[in-house]
Amino acid sequence: MSKPLNIGMIGYGFMGRAHSNGYRRVSNFFNLEYTPVLKAACARDAAKARAFADQWGYESIETDWRKLLERKDIDAVDICVPNNLHKEIAIAAAKAGKMILCEKPLAMDSAEGEEMCQAVEKAGVANIVWYNYRRIPAVTFAKQLIDSGKLGKIFHYRANFLQDWTINADVPQGGQGTWRLDAAAAGSGVTGDLLAHCIDTALWLNGSISNVTAMTETFVKQRKHSLTGKVEKVGIDDACAFLCHFQNGSLGLFESTRYARGHKALYTFEINGEHASIKWDLHDLHRLQWFDHKTEGPLRAWSSIHVTDGEHPYMSKWWVPGLAIGYEHSFVHQVADFLEGLATGKPAGPTFRDALETQQVCDAVLASAKSGAWTGVG
Amino acid sequence: MSKPLNIGMIGYGFMGRAHSNGYRRVSNFFNLEYTPVLKAACARDAAKARAFADQWGYESIETDWRKLLERKDIDAVDICVPNNLHKEIAIAAAKAGKMILCEKPLAMDSAEGEEMCQAVEKAGVANIVWYNYRRIPAVTFAKQLIDSGKLGKIFHYRANFLQDWTINADVPQGGQGTWRLDAAAAGSGVTGDLLAHCIDTALWLNGSISNVTAMTETFVKQRKHSLTGKVEKVGIDDACAFLCHFQNGSLGLFESTRYARGHKALYTFEINGEHASIKWDLHDLHRLQWFDHKTEGPLRAWSSIHVTDGEHPYMSKWWVPGLAIGYEHSFVHQVADFLEGLATGKPAGPTFRDALETQQVCDAVLASAKSGAWTGVG
Amino acid sequence: MSKPLNIGMIGYGFMGRAHSNGYRRVSNFFNLEYTPVLKAACARDAAKARAFADQWGYESIETDWRKLLERKDIDAVDICVPNNLHKEIAIAAAKAGKMILCEKPLAMDSAEGEEMCQAVEKAGVANIVWYNYRRIPAVTFAKQLIDSGKLGKIFHYRANFLQDWTINADVPQGGQGTWRLDAAAAGSGVTGDLLAHCIDTALWLNGSISNVTAMTETFVKQRKHSLTGKVEKVGIDDACAFLCHFQNGSLGLFESTRYARGHKALYTFEINGEHASIKWDLHDLHRLQWFDHKTEGPLRAWSSIHVTDGEHPYMSKWWVPGLAIGYEHSFVHQVADFLEGLATGKPAGPTFRDALETQQVCDAVLASAKSGAWTGVG
């Protein structure tokens, strides 16, 4: 019999829904030692907490996250609030002995992140950060291919994350739905929001980054602030790009922006190795592009693997070959792996400590963009 | 407050899972007057029924579908068993006053289908058939575009459904997982299994079919039967293709096979109208290919619409633009529409009567393949 | 030293240009025993013949093809006139001992074609028909893959040729540029113009066709005739589709139309074999889609071969890997192969006799479309 794992959810936005769906569905498809139980939903506004709890089947609500942390019937808390609140909640949760599943990026900067790491490590509580793209089956399959040695020595890694939703200067900053444009709540703009995903995947697939040179840009200099009602200076980066060296000798190019007309959420990466190359993009997330130089000469070509077979990561749990799953399943997989990590004692990543390295790269990128100089990581 | 709708599920196979998932998830994403409740799972083998019920959260089990139909606490039954059992169960369910959600194809042939239609119509029970592809958002969007008149007069409709899983002559016929190769259980081969999907969509998008000329083939003539253990003649069609005239004057080409190496579940259709054309395929189900002749000359082109915006059918219920959903969501949508049909009194299709027309086309196709002559439908 | 081969060109339209370009360029890229010399251009209208000769560098002009055939300095004639004139010119050319390069389709029907075959065979003159698509490198490569046995037993062959240039009812029939809509000049519509290409490739790649069932349609029933100035009944088929059995046991589906909005010249084919499958389309003619079931399980996928490497057919003659050639090169290749056939004594196909088989399939298709019955070929 599967054991319950009682979840307390803090937040109710887009990510609150995505994580809740992950908890609710995992047991229908994965047979695991633990079963998540949606115990409590927490939000400052009781009506919103109630509505969210009703929609998703949380058994109770709280309006103060400190109360939630005091509850004995909560095993794990999920932190789904703006970035500037992560540190305080996470450290308190660790002290309260709760497992923590924290939305990315880990913190406002790596100094905060380091405090959080020390807190969970001192408390000895299970911890993970929601860099969900690692668990899109095609991305996980890419990891397997790289680990198998099929690519050989890596020469190049390039990634970008392109959106276009803030081109209109009338989009406000701050408040619900637009806190990501408010430096006070988000810390940075596309760097922490989008590049952080690209960096997490890159560190996982290709190892550590040594140094970076970066540029950032804020195309729209002022926007109305939803909370103050006034037009205020925009403090975040609208676009950020950097060049880097990985420790394995490969070269990296990264870019993210919210000004790439035509791209809703186009996260792409490509890795070129001595023997083989890989490409992936989020708009066709069920496919992995693959080139193997060992193929017989005239048949050498990029192939588009439809990652829906039982042999592919996670896919035996779902439907039959040819039938695609979507974005939300990456969260189900993260829940499954987190629960399996609890059962086996081998924690699933990215842990807080793993996510701290992503934060350090982000810090170096923002510092380089300011100074104009190549900047070391960490 | 949402009212419960108690579901009794008959069957526990691939479709049993897909439908159960539809019932379980609909209320997290759609706000409807009715909420499905997984009341009972029914299978002849009690252990299998129990395991399935545990996995999906059914409250109880039955091992005799007649018992299930007698239960007062069941509002609707879902028929997820091989085709040869549809008629008996559906007619009994109708007599018992249960709503019916029946897996496709409706029946073994249109004579059976006609009896089933009369039964549900006489009983006045809500009824629907699981031709789920209508509710892939890109397909629903195609329907909206056609209905808007943007395509103008239709000249051509072509569709195929290509698989490759029976090329190996060692695949048996009959029994669980392979009953689709057994004529006694399935009625026909790819015609009822795959072409039926293509035909349902075509009738919905392009209206009725007048007449057909068809060919079928059975490439592997004998296979071991899982139930008898003996090598027996294969009675189903491995491949089937037909030409047809639609009542609107357009020409149709349809093909399905399980011998198209490289295609797992490639359902595709294309419609060519006077002003615009549409293409879709199941392997990239979140995209709709669109060509509009009214576009300014040199910019005229096929575009690949990423059907993930809030404006697209069903998509406002899910995530944000750019983030794809998958195959299974078509079943969630069908549940949502069925429930909304109950609330509004405008039944969602395809009803049994709608599905009967698909059956009539299948009958004409099989008859033409036998006679070699053009054959009228219905 | 290369020997001259003196060409007399009859016609000056689109195909006259394509063939002339083939003759002019072949010697820059291929080192062959023969070099084509553009000796004479022939057209009834002297001014047009002169303009064409000047544009392409023909040394002289003629206004009567009979005169051209009498000239001693002409080794080969190229017949680039409407279909209804092929027979008379070809038979006279054979009698005059000229080699013949005849535009496709060979003739108005197979009775005419048979006479033409007998004429060239009796005269012993080299002969070839311009089914140029065989010599797109990707198509030739497909032939090599099939001949290598990599596909194994063939189950399915499907092809179509889709255009949209006659949807507008104001396009006239008859006269220059539109004689293909005039049954008197063209014999048939899309069957001889487009399907003939599909059939030629199919016979070459997959062997003979046994029998067919077909349908044709004329969407626009009347069009103004350019020569008479009157609105007249349209005698050609606007669309034609057929099902067939190949002698090797595989099933075929063919379709062509000039009413497929959005497709300029989309010739596509797909072949599904036991072990591998191939797809190609003319809109991306430099690519061949390839699926090999022998690939390691999770890496199995369709690949898109960029047919531009030195190992690919004809490509070592052109540029470097990655740099594509286009449509017109298929004609250069046909000239090269024709000249090499002269040198080696192994005639390049399709000869008149090869092209007659295509004509016989076209005849069977048109007969079946009329009768509604399955019709044998030849």
Add this chain to the structure above:
Amino acid sequence: MSKPLNIGMIGYGFMGRAHSNGYRRVSNFFNLEYTPVLKAACARDAAKARAFADQWGYESIETDWRKLLERKDIDAVDICVPNNLHKEIAIAAAKAGKMILCEKPLAMDSAEGEEMCQAVEKAGVANIVWYNYRRIPAVTFAKQLIDSGKLGKIFHYRANFLQDWTINADVPQGGQGTWRLDAAAAGSGVTGDLLAHCIDTALWLNGSISNVTAMTETFVKQRKHSLTGKVEKVGIDDACAFLCHFQNGSLGLFESTRYARGHKALYTFEINGEHASIKWDLHDLHRLQWFDHKTEGPLRAWSSIHVTDGEHPYMSKWWVPGLAIGYEHSFVHQVADFLEGLATGKPAGPTFRDALETQQVCDAVLASAKSGAWTGVG
């Protein structure tokens, strides 16, 4: 009547062929005031000069380019030799009053380039550099779309040129076919060879670049030198990437490498504007990807324009809609535009002066890669 323009070709390698083909074909397809005449081919090795002249129909040969420049019957010289020889020949040609068509990059560095510009400007001779990709119809069409204002304010420009032919450490440096790996002959590696193409197109489409930060890498540190027979240090850059600011406020990312396994000659660019975006790649050079935000909401999508219509740049000269041309046609177009420039007095670009700006960006890139600092251009 068209006037002859006598060409003297210096060099006989890959580019010698591509340019010769341009001269030979232009008059069959374009009706121009001037017709190129292949007057003389020049190479130090008489046998090679003779073979090349025979293949391409040059009337005579020379073995000393100085002799060629002295000939009265030569109007224009084409410089198709390694980069280190461009300056001396070009300056002498200018002094001899010859028009000059010079292979790219213009020179070894911008100091050399400046001298060359002054020479041609002083002499008043027509001059052009073979940045041929401007004249791929899809690229020219991109220019038209940008100039029309359809994109609005530009936010992002990204381009890369990826190859994989030097991954094998056994590829030598120096000598015929591999002089591009020899710093003494080529000046730089991928920066001058590949990035220069990307930069030329970018300056043409998006205006001047202000400053850059760059990194270069030489993966294989030593290679055998073909001329000395010894293993020598490799002086060129195998890979180069840079970030930049354009003067119009947009951000640029550029990358080139010969270590991107799976890419033969993948030159790609993408431009994101306020209202629309464009993408192109050389592997499918006949297509332009286009996204227009002004399209009706749910139909908004990237479209893939098949740039083969008569309305598209240059295409009315070739075949019919749907039939693609290839790489080599860009050179035919450059010849056509150069000749038209002579006739109209409006010189076609890129002139030496235009190409000098590309050289200045390359110099800044190489300087930044060395210093690690942001570096201004020019």
